[in-house]
Amino acid sequence: MKDEIALNMMAVQQRIMETCTRCGRDSNAVRMIAVTKTVSAEIVRVAIQAGAVLFGENYIQEAREKCGMLAKYPVSWHFIGHLQTNKAKYAVKLFDLIHTVDSLRLATELDREARKIGKVQKILIQVNIGKEASKSGIDAESTEMLIRSLAAFPNLSVRGLMVIPPFFDEPERVRPHFRGLRELRDSLNKSGIAGVSLDELSMGMTGDFEAAIEEGATMVRIGTAIFGERQ
Ligand SMILES: *Cc1c(COP(=O)(O)O)cnc(C)c1O
Numbered sequence: 001m002k003d004e005i006a007l008n009m010m011a012v013q014q015r016i017m018e019t020c021t022r023c024g025r026d027s028n029a030v031r032m033i034a035v036t037k038t039v040s041a042e043i044v045r046v047a048i049q050a051g052a053v054l055f056g057e058n059y060i061q062e063a064r065e066k067c068g069m070l071a072k073y074p075v076s077w078h079f080i081g082h083l084q085t086n087k088a089k090y091a092v093k094l095f096d097l098i099h100t101v102d103s104l105r106l107a108t109e110l111d112r113e114a115r116k117i118g119k120v121q122k123i124l125i126q127v128n129i130g131k132e133a134s135k136s137g138i139d140a141e142s143t144e145m146l147i148r149s150l151a152a153f154p155n156l157s158v159r160g161l162m163v164i165p166p167f168f169d170e171p172e173r174v175r176p177h178f179r180g181l182r183e184l185r186d187s188l189n190k191s192g193i194a195g196v197s198l199d200e201l202s203m204g205m206t207g208d209f210e211a212a213i214e215e216g217a218t219m220v221r222i223g224t225a226i227f228g229e230r231q
Pocket residue numbers: 035037058080081164204205206207221222223224225
């Protein structure tokens with residue numbers, strides 16, 4: 001198990017580097033987030049020992065337990081699941097980056113809870129690029145307005161955009177969603193929102209991360225290719 005996880009991580013890193021070389025990007029500009037939902041703290045420790053430094057969790061309760069058990073390791077935890085407003089207080093304590101902010105209501109609560117603990121919480125805005133299937137994520141057309149409102153929040157820092165496209169077996173069918181997110185990010189940066197620089201694009205998972213990198217991903221979220229199929 002131990003060797004397998006280390007080998008899997010190396011294989012993913014290798015594919016990230018090869019993809020970057022192919023499309024002329026610097027591989028340091030793409031970070032791998034090891035997605036650990038349903039993965040035990042013991043296995044996460046194995047991944048840490050194999051060199052993983054960034055982890056993504058989907059559920060607050062599960063993350064609280066795991067982060068507690070692994071508190072001594074200098075790794076960074078990101079939240080990538082759907083965040084309920086009433087869990088904001090836990091989220092700001094646990095996570096360096098919250099990828100899934102998609103409403104003013106949630107952002108307001110995160111700002112408030114971050115202020116209580118004296119933190120500036122980094123966030124990404126989750127966008128529903130295709131407007132299909134998934135119910136989470138804000139529409140592309142409403143994104144600018146949301147980010148403009150958030151620019152005034154002292155305890156939030158918007159760093160970029162995130163997308164969870166609908167599931168397709170074929171990465172090429174997902175590509176338009178990745179491209180759409182990058183184009184939206186570029187156009188928002190061009191229109192210029194005071195105090196906001198959208199550098200990050202969180203997109204791409206096990207089945208499609210190479211297409212995501214080709215379209216500009218700065219963070220890919222990888223579970224299955226590292227830890228195997230989830231139960
Ligand atoms: C589970 C999950 C992932 C990882 O998916 P894999 O296909 O296992 O790599 C990435 N992003 C989000 C938001 C997830 O929920």
